[in-house]
Amino acid sequence: MIDGIEISGLGRLTIYEVYEEFDGPRLFACRSDGGRWFIAFWAGQIEASARWLLAPMTIQRWSKLRIGQIPLRKALTEADGGHVWEVVVSDAGVPSATAVPVNELEEEDLPTKDAALDESPVLVAPGSLAAGSVSSRRDELIFSLDMPPEHPHAIECEYLGSSLLRFQSAIRAFGAGPSSSAYGRLARRAERGFTLLAQVPLAGSFEVHLVSQETSGLVNSPTPTSCAIDAFMKLWSFATSDEVVAALHGVGPKAAVRFSWFIESLAKAKANVTIQWLSTSGGLTMRARSALSLSDLSYVLAKEEKGAVERYSLIGTMVGLDVKSSRFHFIDEKDHSYRGVIDVRLAQEASTGKSVRIPSSVQATIEEHLVLTMATGEESADYVLIDVVTTDKEGAQPNSSGER
Amino acid sequence: MPVRSWPDDFPPACPPEDATPPNGQVRAYRGVHNNPPSATDFVPLARSNPEKRGDCQAYGLSLFASLEDIERVRGRLRRTETYWEHIAMATLTEGVSKLTNIKRGHITWWVLDPSQVHVSFAVVDSDEDGKGSS
Numbered sequence: 044m045i046d047g048i049e050i051s052g053l054g055r056l057t058i059y060e061v062y063e064e065f066d067g068p069r070l071f072a073c074r075s076d077g078g079r080w081f082i083a084f085w086a087g088q089i090e091a092s093a094r095w096l097l098a099p100m101t102i103q104r105w106s107k108l109r110i111g112q113i114p115l116r117k118a119l120t121e122a123d124g125g126h127v128w129e130v131v132v133s134d135a136g137v138p139s140a141t142a143v144p145v146n147e148l149e150e151e152d153l154p155t156k157d158a159a160l161d162e163s164p165v166l167v168a169p170g171s172l173a174a175g176s177v178s179s180r181r182d183e184l185i186f187s188l189d190m191p192p193e194h195p196h197a198i199e200c201e202y203l204g205s206s207l208l209r210f211q212s213a214i215r216a217f218g219a220g221p222s223s224s225a226y227g228r229l230a231r232r233a234e235r236g237f238t239l240l241a242q243v244p245l246a247g248s249f250e251v252h253l254v255s256q257e258t259s260g261l262v263n264s265p266t267p268t269s270c271a272i273d274a275f276m277k278l279w280s281f282a283t284s285d286e287v288v289a290a291l292h293g294v295g296p297k298a299a300v301r302f303s304w305f306i307e308s309l310a311k312a313k314a315n316v317t318i319q320w321l322s323t324s325g326g327l328t329m330r331a332r333s334a335l336s337l338s339d340l341s342y343v344l345a346k347e348e349k350g351a352v353e354r355y356s357l358i359g360t361m362v363g364l365d366v367k368s369s370r371f372h373f374i375d376e377k378d379h380s381y382r383g384v385i386d387v388r389l390a391q392e393a394s395t396g397k398s399v400r401i402p403s404s405v406q407a408t409i410e411e412h413l414v415l416t417m418a419t420g421e422e423s424a425d426y427v428l429i430d431v432v433t434t435d436k437e438g439a440q441p442n443s444s445g446e447r
Numbered sequence: 448m449p450v451r452s453w454p455d456d457f458p459p460a461c462p463p464e465d466a467t468p469p470n471g472q473v474r475a476y477r478g479v480h481n482n483p484p485s486a487t488d489f490v491p492l493a494r495s496n497p498e499k500r501g502d503c504q505a506y507g508l509s510l511f512a513s514l515e516d517i518e519r520v521r522g523r524l525r526r527t528e529t530y531w532e533h534i535a536m537a538t539l540t541e542g543v544s545k546l547t548n549i550k551r552g553h554i555t556w557w558v559l560d561p562s563q564v565h566v567s568f569a570v571v572d573s574d575e576d577g578k579g580s581s
Contacts, residue, residue, distance in 0.1 A: 048498075063520050064553060065478065065509035066492045067499070070523055087526035094526075115523055151525050158522040 045083065045095050045132055046073060051139035053097070053128060056081070060109070062160055072105060073097075078183065078252035080105055081128070082118045086152050092133035096152060097140070098122040101187065101250065102319045102329055111159040119153055120145050182255040182268050183321040184239065186210065188314040202312035205420040207251065209305035211239050212422055216298035218271035237268055269322050276320055278302060280330040284343040291347070297413060300351035303344040304415055304422075310334075310341035351413035354429065361405045361431060366393045371428045373407050381409055383426030404434045453559070461503035462543050462557040469539035475510035475554050476517045477568065478531025484565040488535070491561055504547065507555035508564075516552030535568040
């Protein structure tokens with residue numbers, strides 16, 4: 044067998060679904076620990092060595108293959124990347140994988156023309172993945188962008204980069220829940236937890252394998268990242284723009300606007316996009332959106348977008364306040380630093396008498412405005428100081444405006 | 448008829464409790480290389496692959512419930528045509544068997560001495576009517 048052993052060039056394989064067996068699995072879908080998917084065909088015995096052919100494929104192609112929409116033969120003759128992997132397993136040494144161009148496959152290696160699988164469309168994740176390696180206890184995503192046919196093998200880095208950036212930001216916002224005002228910003232633990240790491244760029248297609256930095260504490264238990272991705276995937280999976288817009292009302296302004304920006308970045312790329320999510324429980328969710336549907340959705344969301352403005356009430360230290368230039372600098376209890384402008388009304392109050400000693404402990408009301416820098420595609424926040432109340436025992440002191 | 452105690456190297460609770468003695472009621476097919484079938488055509492995976500020891504199913508032999516099932520496998524995995532030059536059939540009288548995959552007609556058959564079971568199998572091949580004598 045070839046599952047569970049290290050194969051030079053492919054890594055360790057885990058069987059996901061078996062289609063034929065005789066004295067062990069002989070035709071099955073499997074996944075490498077690097078996140079690549081294959082259909083494995085037993086291809087005979089060479090003395091004491093077993094020979095296998097592994098056809099690489101995307102999950103969307105596999106999903107068609109397993110229900111018979113693609114004949115088995117085509118898994119080999121039209122394998123992604125134009126080659127299959129030949130693996131010979133014997134008792135001696137580490138098996139290695141050799142790439143075999145599809146046009147060099149022998150007829151005897153190919154299934155008959157009418158041979159196809161006939162599995163149920165409902166994909167049931169086996170326990171082996173959920174209870175398997177450490178990597179299976181992290182949320183895993185495969186993010187695929189397929190460009191229009193005129194550029195079948197090229198994609199601008201800008202599109203991929205900005206889309207991934209927007210994707211990461213959206214997951215973080217979903218992880219914060221409908222309101223993140225309790226923290227002002229995402230807690231540091233949450234920031235770590237909702238970080239997605241690019242694991243392996245998948246050969247043969249424009250896919251990136253992402254894993255969550257957060258690991259599930261118990262087998263099968265959802266992580267906070269799982270919950271964030273689950274919420275995201277529900278939105279991503281809605282069929283109509285109306286459904287998406289309705290659902291966005293429930294996720295909070297930051298998540299809503301970040302989702303809109305994500306869709307906008309994909310629409311600009313004019314790509315067909317598929318996101319596959321393998322959760323820590325082993326459940327697999329996959330949904331593709333066409334470039335056309337993304338364009339429509341982007342248009343609708345742009346009309347709906349009201350901007351991401353959140354107001355926080357924070358305890359901390361006002362370390363700088365300059366009414367003349369209308370600037371402030373505040374550091375909260377978690378050492379987050381906020382610099383920005385003073386609201387016009389508050390500035391007027393300050394100029395007519397209300398003042399704060401610098402530095403002093405205060406309760407500050409701050410508005411956060413999320414903005415997207417068009418030149419770099421990076422996200423930043425503008426802060427507006429709405430109100431400030433001193434909490435020092437000696438109370439508000441006159442005088443003292445001016446940046447330290 | 449209860450089976451005598453299973454070999455010591457079988458994993459605990461193997462064969463499974465719901466595997467039943469076929470008692471001459473089960474006709475099954477297996478791909479074989481030799482005609483007539485020989486002991487080398489009936490080697491359980493656990494005997495040829497030490498890494499599979501501990502996996503109860505690997506101590507059994509794979510059989511199929513019908514010629515259709517075995518032909519389906521040969522269509523999906525063409526190399527089996529050269530590996531399984533023949534299809535052999537037997538009416539099972541010993542050991543215990545279980546239909547381990549109903550949809551695919553896959554039967555796992557656990558026997559005390561796999562090296563002796565080939566004598567009960569006869570090649571029928573798919574161009575015959577599947578009623579070869581055993």
